[in-house]
Amino acid sequence: MKVAILGLGQVGRSLLQILSDYSSTDRFRDIRIALAADFQHMIFNEAGMDPRRLLYYKQKGDIWGTGYREIDRNGLFREDFDVLVDLMPATKDGVRARDLYLDAFRNHRDVVAACKSGLANFWDEVMKAAKTSSRKILYEATVAGGVPLFNFIKHCNRTADISYIRGQVNSAANFILLSIASGKSFEASIEEAKKFGILEADYHFDTLGIDSAWKTVIIANSVIDAKIKPSDVRYDGVEDLSGIHGNLDEYRLLSSVNMVSGKVEASSSLVKVNPDDPILSLKGRGLGFTIGLRDRSPMTLLESSDGPVETAGAVLNDLLELSDSFPSTR
Ligand SMILES: NC(=O)c1ccc[n+]([C@@H]2O[C@H](COP(=O)([O-])OP(=O)(O)OC[C@H]3O[C@@H](n4cnc5c(N)ncnc54)[C@H](OP(=O)(O)O)[C@@H]3O)[C@@H](O)[C@H]2O)c1
Numbered sequence: 001m002k003v004a005i006l007g008l009g010q011v012g013r014s015l016l017q018i019l020s021d022y023s024s025t026d027r028f029r030d031i032r033i034a035l036a037a038d039f040q041h042m043i044f045n046e047a048g049m050d051p052r053r054l055l056y057y058k059q060k061g062d063i064w065g066t067g068y069r070e071i072d073r074n075g076l077f078r079e080d081f082d083v084l085v086d087l088m089p090a091t092k093d094g095v096r097a098r099d100l101y102l103d104a105f106r107n108h109r110d111v112v113a114a115c116k117s118g119l120a121n122f123w124d125e126v127m128k129a130a131k132t133s134s135r136k137i138l139y140e141a142t143v144a145g146g147v148p149l150f151n152f153i154k155h156c157n158r159t160a161d162i163s164y165i166r167g168q169v170n171s172a173a174n175f176i177l178l179s180i181a182s183g184k185s186f187e188a189s190i191e192e193a194k195k196f197g198i199l200e201a202d203y204h205f206d207t208l209g210i211d212s213a214w215k216t217v218i219i220a221n222s223v224i225d226a227k228i229k230p231s232d233v234r235y236d237g238v239e240d241l242s243g244i245h246g247n248l249d250e251y252r253l254l255s256s257v258n259m260v261s262g263k264v265e266a267s268s269s270l271v272k273v274n275p276d277d278p279i280l281s282l283k284g285r286g287l288g289f290t291i292g293l294r295d296r297s298p299m300t301l302l303e304s305s306d307g308p309v310e311t312a313g314a315v316l317n318d319l320l321e322l323s324d325s326f327p328s329t330r
Contacts, residue, residue: 001326002048002080003319004035004109006100007087008058010197011114011141012038014312015087016058019051028316030323034081035071036063043068044079077107083322085315086113089201090211094121101126105133112318114141114311120214120230123221138318139222143215144169144287146310147303150222151317153291160293164258165223167289168282169215171306172198172206173253175284177238177270181248186239196285197308209237209253212268216255219266224257226264235268244270252279255289278302 005012022028032048038058043049045068057065064070071079084104086097097118101111102125111130113119119126119139130137140150144167153162168174172193179189190207193199205211213235220226236253244251252273258265273280278300282288288302303310 001030001082001319001323002032002034003083003085003112004037004076004079004081005033005085005087006037007085007089007115008036008038008054008063009087009089009201010308011311011315012087013055013058014308015085015315016051016055018309018312018316020055023051028320030326031316031319035076035079036068037073038063040064042071042073042076044071045069046080077103077109081109082326083110083112083319085319086111086115086118087315088115090115090117090205090214092117092205092210094118098122098126101137102129105129105135108133108135110135110322111137112141112315112322113137113139114315116142116211116214116218120217123217123229124227136322138321139218140318141311141314142218144289145171145303145306146312146314147287147289147301147306148314148317149219149289149301152301153223157291157293157299160291160296162223162259162291163294164256164292165219165289166254166256166279166292168252168279168287169219169255169289170206170212170253171285171287172200172203173209173212173238174282174286176207177241177251177253178249178284180238180241181251198285204239207237207239209235209268212253212255216257216266216268219255220257220264224259224264226257226266228264228266233266233268236270238270241270246272250275250280252282254279 035044057063094117176189213233255268285305287306290300292298
């Protein structure tokens with residue numbers, strides 16, 4: 001299966017690192033990088049690219065040095081690849097991502113996305129376009145990084161009747177919150193978070209709560225077909241914490257989707273978490289969620305530390321799932 005990777009930042013480079021680390025094994029042999037792009041260049045190689053070479057030149061500062069053929073961005077879909085992987089930064093309105101996915105479907109390509117804004121703002125349009133074109137879009141990495149929420153439900157809970165989902169699905173905002181709780185300034189907390197590669201390119205998407213609100217929309221629409229938009233979600237950020245009384249470290253920015261009497265309630269709020277709630281055990285870089293199930297006990301899945309590497313793992317998992325429907329490239 002030939003893939004086009006758009007975006008070689010924290011997640012893109014982690015993905016290249018994993019592919020490099022396993023290049024002598026069979027694990028990812030069906031995934032061939034045919035096209036790669038960052039902000040400066042878009043390059044293509046019919047026979048596939050060596051992930052180590054690509055990573056080496058990206059880290060050096062210029063993927064043009066790989067020697068692979070530079071192509072015109074407007075001619076992206078003239079090149080031969082099967083799956084487009086969106087690892088580019090979010091835009092507030094999500095239009096860039098939506099247009100790219102619709103173009104991909106029209107040109108008979110599948111999509112794997114880690115970027116949230118296109119899906120959160122245009123869920124219905126994107127899903128309908130995929131269906132009409134008989135294409136697939138997988139998006140595990142959009143919510144809770146490498147913690148498998150959608151796959152967990154799809155593959156392990158197909159018979160479950162879900163009543164709510166509640167989780168810490170944005171590590172950056174919670175990292176900042178807990179860092180401020182420990183006495184650091186907002187600015188120092190941002191600098192600390194940058195070291196872990198968990199901030200959006202424009203960190204205000206995280207700290208104003210927009211990123212977490214987008215994730216809430218994707219959860220609601222994907223899991224319970226809620227048909228909501230970002231404007232339907234009440235959300236908090238972590239830039240102004242003056243309204244919080246008591247110990248800040250007992251609070252988390254939690255995404256919450258509830259089915260109440262057949263109606264969906266979705267929010268992304270700063271809440272004081274009960275001491276016996278397992279989510280409180282998550283520190284800043286942790287991610288996880290609880291699923292409420294009718295007639296069963298709730299299930300919780302937590303990962304104590306998550307970031308670009310784990311997110312790249314979720315992207316690769318989606319690619320492996322798609323590769324099952326492509327002829328082997330061995
Ligand atoms: N970081 C995480 O832990 C995490 C977790 C879950 C989801 N995500 C999502 O995954 C996506 C990537 O995150 P990231 O942390 O890797 O972001 P990042 O470090 O900011 O990297 C973004 C990459 O996109 C490239 N880019 C920007 N505009 C482009 C364009 N027009 N065409 C092609 N490439 C372009 C940038 O190029 P240059 O290198 O030339 O600047 C950079 O390589 C984001 O949408 C984010 O929300 C990230």
